[in-house]
């Protein structure tokens with residue numbers, strides 16, 4: 001899921017404009033203008049224990065995993081920038097020392113928005129190398145045709161890896177594994193080897209997945225990613241979704257199977273030469289919409305994206 005930087009910028013500008021026309025005797029300094037317009041939404045961080053020293057933190061944005069213990073505190077994902085003080089406060093309830101490591105599951109702003117503040121405070125940010133590449137350069141928001149500027153220096157991961165890495169921390173081994181071209185091209189899943197907990201980032205959510213094609217995501221890659229994880233975990237594994245309630249292997253399996261059914265239907269329709277409109281009209285998602293569609297499900301958009309994805313997968317296959 002993505003933040004709308006443009007909307008935020010527009011709101012900031014609107015706020016600044018209304019402040020400028022108010023009868024203020026002194027012009028506001030820049031930091032005051034930036035602070036003034038939008039009060040942060042009043043969302044609390046809820047802390048749920050998962051295992052000794054390991055917690056699930058939910059608030060606004062992606063789900064956070066927290067580990068605290070002899071080595072200090074580390075978090076997986078850090079939601080939005082304005083949530084950072086609340087995350088810090090929630091960590092302080094459990095750890096005498098501040099966050100030492102931040103691990104990003106992928107690049108999206110609802111999972112990396114706190115990087116600036118945690119990075120500035122001295123936390124070491126760890127991520128797959130494509131997160132640093134993407135966040136460190138100007139990208140393009142295809143939804144509104146607007147450029148997205150690079151993130152601040154402090155927000156960029158300082159430890160990166162291509163395929164896999166392990167963090168030996170708080171008497172557990174946190175294993176990071178890159179799963180290419182899934183939700184994005186920057187996704188990793190994180191496994192607490194001893195505690196038997198995994199964090200899936202946005203490769204597993206409560207609803208139909210967002211395939212971020214502009215950041216290298218593909219439906220086929222996402223299905224493959226699930227297969228890699230399903231082969232490693234067991235029925236006792238606690239599976240943290242990027243968004244939504246804590247899950248388990250059976251739920252991840254069902255999610256994977258649902259995507260395979262939809263993908264195969266769409267692939268068949270694409271192969272038989274159906275147009276995007278025809279594929280959308282065939283409603284290949286039908287029996288899954290009640291469970292995974294949510295209130296904002298836009299069939300044309302989701303199936304349309306899956307159609308484009310499967311069409312380009314078929315063309316790639318033909319070229320081989």
Ligand SMILES: [Zn+2]
Pocket residue numbers: 001002106108183202
């Ligand atoms: Zn995401």
